[in-house]
Amino acid sequence: xxxxxxxxxxxxxxxxxxxxxxxxxxxxxxxxxxxxxxxxxxxxxxxxxxxxxxxxxxxxxxxxxxxxxxxxxxxxxxxxxxxxxxxxxxxxxxxxxxxxxxxxxxxxxxxxxxxxxxxxxxxxxxxxxxxxxxxxxxxxxxxxxxxxxxxxxxxxxxxxxxxxxxxxxxxxxxxxxxxxxxxxxxxxxxxxxxxxxxxxxxxxxxxxxxxxxxxxxxxxxxxxxxxxxxxxxxxxxxxxxxxxxxxxxxxxxxxxxxxxxxxxxxxxxxxxxxxxxxxxxxxxxxxxxxxxxxxxxxxxxxxxxxxxxxxxxxxxxxxxxxxxxxxxxxxx
Amino acid sequence: xxxxxxxxxxxxxxxxxxxxxxxxxxxxxxxxxxxxxxxxxxxxxxxxxxxxxxxxxxxxxxxxxxxxxxxxxxxxxxxxxxxxxxxxxxxxxxxxxxxxxxxxxxxxxxxxxxxxxxxxxxxxxxxxxxxxxxxxxxxxxxxxxxxxxxxxxxxxxxxxxxxxxxxxxxxxxxxxxxxxxxxxxxxxxxxxxxxxxxxxxxxxxxxxxxxxxxxxxxxxxxxxxxxxxxxxxxxxxxxxxxxxxxxxxxxx
Amino acid sequence: xxxxxxxxxxxxxxxxxxxxxxxxxxxxxxxxxxxxxxxxxxxxxxxxxxxxxxxxxxxxxxxxxxxxxxxxxxxxxxxxxxxxxxxxxxxxxxxxxxxxxxxxxxxxxxxxxxxxxxxxxxxxxxxxxxxxxxxxxxxxxxxxxxxxxxxxxxxxxxxxxxxxxxxxxxxxxxxxxxxxxxxxxxxxxxxxxxxxxxxxxxxxxxxxxxxxxxxxxxxxxxxxxxxxxxxxxxxxxxxxxxxxxxxxxxxxxxxxxxxxxxxxxxxxxxxxxxxxxxxxxx
Numbered sequence: 001x002x003x004x005x006x007x008x009x010x011x012x013x014x015x016x017x018x019x020x021x022x023x024x025x026x027x028x029x030x031x032x033x034x035x036x037x038x039x040x041x042x043x044x045x046x047x048x049x050x051x052x053x054x055x056x057x058x059x060x061x062x063x064x065x066x067x068x069x070x071x072x073x074x075x076x077x078x079x080x081x082x083x084x085x086x087x088x089x090x091x092x093x094x095x096x097x098x099x100x101x102x103x104x105x106x107x108x109x110x111x112x113x114x115x116x117x118x119x120x121x122x123x124x125x126x127x128x129x130x131x132x133x134x135x136x137x138x139x140x141x142x143x144x145x146x147x148x149x150x151x152x153x154x155x156x157x158x159x160x161x162x163x164x165x166x167x168x169x170x171x172x173x174x175x176x177x178x179x180x181x182x183x184x185x186x187x188x189x190x191x192x193x194x195x196x197x198x199x200x201x202x203x204x205x206x207x208x209x210x211x212x213x214x215x216x217x218x219x220x221x222x223x224x225x226x227x228x229x230x231x232x233x234x235x236x237x238x239x240x241x242x243x244x245x246x247x248x249x250x251x252x253x254x255x256x257x258x259x260x261x262x263x264x265x266x267x268x269x270x271x272x273x274x275x276x277x278x279x280x281x282x283x284x285x286x287x288x289x290x291x292x293x294x295x296x297x298x299x300x301x302x303x304x305x306x307x308x309x310x311x312x313x314x315x316x317x318x319x320x321x322x323x324x325x326x327x328x329x330x331x332x
Numbered sequence: 333x334x335x336x337x338x339x340x341x342x343x344x345x346x347x348x349x350x351x352x353x354x355x356x357x358x359x360x361x362x363x364x365x366x367x368x369x370x371x372x373x374x375x376x377x378x379x380x381x382x383x384x385x386x387x388x389x390x391x392x393x394x395x396x397x398x399x400x401x402x403x404x405x406x407x408x409x410x411x412x413x414x415x416x417x418x419x420x421x422x423x424x425x426x427x428x429x430x431x432x433x434x435x436x437x438x439x440x441x442x443x444x445x446x447x448x449x450x451x452x453x454x455x456x457x458x459x460x461x462x463x464x465x466x467x468x469x470x471x472x473x474x475x476x477x478x479x480x481x482x483x484x485x486x487x488x489x490x491x492x493x494x495x496x497x498x499x500x501x502x503x504x505x506x507x508x509x510x511x512x513x514x515x516x517x518x519x520x521x522x523x524x525x526x527x528x529x530x531x532x533x534x535x536x537x538x539x540x541x542x543x544x545x546x547x548x549x550x551x552x553x554x555x556x557x558x559x560x561x562x563x564x565x566x567x568x569x570x571x572x573x574x575x576x577x578x579x580x581x582x583x584x
Numbered sequence: 585x586x587x588x589x590x591x592x593x594x595x596x597x598x599x600x601x602x603x604x605x606x607x608x609x610x611x612x613x614x615x616x617x618x619x620x621x622x623x624x625x626x627x628x629x630x631x632x633x634x635x636x637x638x639x640x641x642x643x644x645x646x647x648x649x650x651x652x653x654x655x656x657x658x659x660x661x662x663x664x665x666x667x668x669x670x671x672x673x674x675x676x677x678x679x680x681x682x683x684x685x686x687x688x689x690x691x692x693x694x695x696x697x698x699x700x701x702x703x704x705x706x707x708x709x710x711x712x713x714x715x716x717x718x719x720x721x722x723x724x725x726x727x728x729x730x731x732x733x734x735x736x737x738x739x740x741x742x743x744x745x746x747x748x749x750x751x752x753x754x755x756x757x758x759x760x761x762x763x764x765x766x767x768x769x770x771x772x773x774x775x776x777x778x779x780x781x782x783x784x785x786x787x788x789x790x791x792x793x794x795x796x797x798x799x800x801x802x803x804x805x806x807x808x809x810x811x812x813x814x815x816x817x818x819x820x821x822x823x824x825x826x827x828x829x830x831x832x833x834x835x836x837x838x839x840x841x842x843x844x845x846x847x848x849x850x851x852x853x854x855x856x857x858x859x860x861x862x863x864x865x866x
Contacts, residue, residue, distance in 0.1 A: 060676070108854070115809065121805060125842075126843060126847065188446040188453075189457075195422075195425075196422060199424045200421070200423075203421070206383075206414055207434050207436050208405050208408040208409050208437040208500060209436055210405045254673075254680065258674060293688030293689050296681040296682065296688060300682070303669060303674050
């Protein structure tokens with residue numbers, strides 16, 4: 001019990017510091033390229049957070065990219081067909097994904113496991129086919145072009161076309177919100193139930209937990225956030241087409257979460273997503289053709305040496321951390 | 333009216349008949365031992381009652397309500413809790429956390445209240461924690477309160493699953509071979525745990541091979557063989573009966 | 585209905601069946617679905633390309649060598665790359681990373697542009713009004729023979745029985761099913777070899793490129809789901825179903841066929857999650 005309070009304090013301070021740094025970042029680093037990587041990483045963070053939540057409830061969802069795409073298309077259609085404002089389109093995207101997740105989930109999450117994973121894989125494929133061919137709605141291969149969001153603060157319209165800084169702040173806002181939500185869930189009863197259901201579903205069922213309900217809950221929540229992320233990304237790139245969210249994206253989320261660490265519901269996915277995106281882009285630029293090979297090998301090596309992800313480092317160096325805890329315990 | 337009534341219950345797995353025709357009653361306060369040779373259907377019986385399997389035929393009534401084929405979590409909420417032969421626990425958590433998780437059915441506040449840390453939630457959590465600590469101590473696991481579950485010695489792990497079963501507030505408790513693989517000292521320990529549960533007024537159905545313990549703990553014995561009930565009554569009488577001896581030793 | 589469509593559907597079915605059978609074998613050893621399985625298909629095709637086209641070896645010899653080489657590679661990978669890893673979730677990640685490794689490596693060596701492998705049985709022959717390529721017929725025949733041989737081996741021999749038994753052993757769930765220590769190199773080698781075989785046979789018909797393993801993998805997974813996780817026989821039936829809906833239905837109603845096939849899979853999962861021949865828990 002002695003170490004719990006200082007740890008919370010340390011973590012809270014750390015988190016606040018990080019958020020402040022992140023918020024100030026664009027003012028110090030004006031390099032558009034770096035910022036663009038960060039925005040991409042930000043969207044990945046949202047997707048990874050959702051994926052991790054589902055994973056920590058015991059299910060491996062290999063179709064998250066489909067939810068991002070569904071959210072993206074819904075937002076694009078709302079923006080172009082009914083001139084929906086930015087926030088509404090994003091909300092619409094999230095809800096669309098959530099609804100699809102709900103319909104699929106209540107049916108497949110009753111069995112869960114491998115069947116579920118493959119069903120999500122199938123969903124991903126189905127989604128791509130539908131997007132490619134349902135021309136009246138999705139414009140097929142041409143995709144849909146979307147105008148920049150129109151947001152006013154006070155009397156001024158925010159400039160989305162000459163700079164990507166507004167996008168940066170919006171995605172940062174989303175990440176903080178999503179992180180808070182998932183963190184709080186993890187602390188609360190739902191987190192405990194989710195863990196129980198993941199670790200020993202049979203036991204949990206016989207202790208009174210309705211497995212499907214809790215799996216669907218996490219699945220739908222994750223889909224919502226993923227849908228919003230996807231919708232945001234569409235605005236960011238001003239376009240959506242069947243190729244925007246690829247199937248490999250879904251699988252990459254797993255790599256991100258494992259690299260970051262699965263013990264943590266928030267820190268792991270975020271760290272993993274940022275590192276994955278950053279390293280990936282860097283390698284793409286420096287190594288070009290070598291990138292897939294080197295990246296793949298790197299991931300394998302990382303899994304060998306850090307099977308529980310980067311988050312687990314704090315347990316590998318307990319002496320260092322205990323020292324910090326003790327210091328904080330003394331200061332109260 | 334009996335607490336639990338099974339009428340004409342059969343369970344088939346493809347061509348294999350695990351339960352052939354089971355009629356039995358369990359009354360409140362009883363401690364019923366279920367014995368029989370391997371493969372006689374003892375675990376299947378528990379599975380069918382607890383909802384893990386649906387009976388192929390027949391009805392199961394609990395407190396007058398038909399429960400055959402209900403989901404296990406619904407059946408647990410009604411008051412029927414079980415343990416498992418393989419002794420399933422939460423291997424990712426410490427002992428106290430294991431028992432806290434098992435207190436799921438004691439939750440009254442909803443998920444929103446829990447998310448926003450409402451006052452009633454906080455109070456309820458504190459109460460649950462207290463109850464869990466109490467149960468941990470009752471089962472002699474106080475020293476292991478914050479120890480990871482997988483590290484526990486075998487006998488203590490069984491005590492843990494007993495503790496978790498009790499935490500789920502059972503009216504009827506189904507124990508599946510709780511003494512399997514125990515040495516003398518561990519058997520004493522777990523038998524003591526079972527006694528404590530009996531003292532709390534829980535009705536028990538106990539599947540076991542260890543006849544000595546069954547005689548000690550149970551006030552009624554049911555013998556199964558090839559999915560059929562071949563004896564049902566007071567322990568001494570049942571164990572002396574001809575059918576039972578034949579079932580175990582075979583006919584000459 | 586045109587003969588060509590029948591042949592195409594049989595070709596597709598053969599790919600799916602061989603891939604799925606291999607995947608089932610590998611699944612029985614590793615306990616999780618090997619996402620890199622499609623890469624063995626691709627590697628089989630490329631090794632055949634090297635031996636058959638570049639080195640000019642006899643087609644069948646090239647095929648056997650390709651199968652053996654890739655099968656052996658699979659055994660090595662399982663032993664040295666995958667077994668040291670503890671939990672299933674990490675194994676899955678490693679198999680995913682292997683996809684990149686193989687695709688990237690192949691692209692580096694051969695370039696990303698599709699290559700063509702010359703037909704082993706050039707020419708065509710005519711049945712009635714239709715002209716059919718010899719290669720395609722040969723592929724169908726070879727594939728059918730292989731599948732029959734595989735089926736006989738699995739059903740009639742002792743080793744086959746052992747393989748079937750280990751494939752059927754119920755796994756708790758995809759994520760918790762690793763069986764460390766009990767490895768049969770034969771099953772692993774066979775599994776990967778089957779994928780390579782499929783790739784090698786198909787190489788002369790389709791263009792080969794480093795990414796050709798992705799589709800067969802997905803279809804193999806869907807095939808297993810339809811047929812049932814632990815069942816090799818189920819893989820055959822599942823493969824036939826998917827292959828037929830894939831091409832025959834596609835002939836009549838276009839792309840919606842693929843959609844149909846996928847929806848079929850999802851619907852099947854609802855009502856019979858263990859697949860057609862799988863084993864149910866309840």
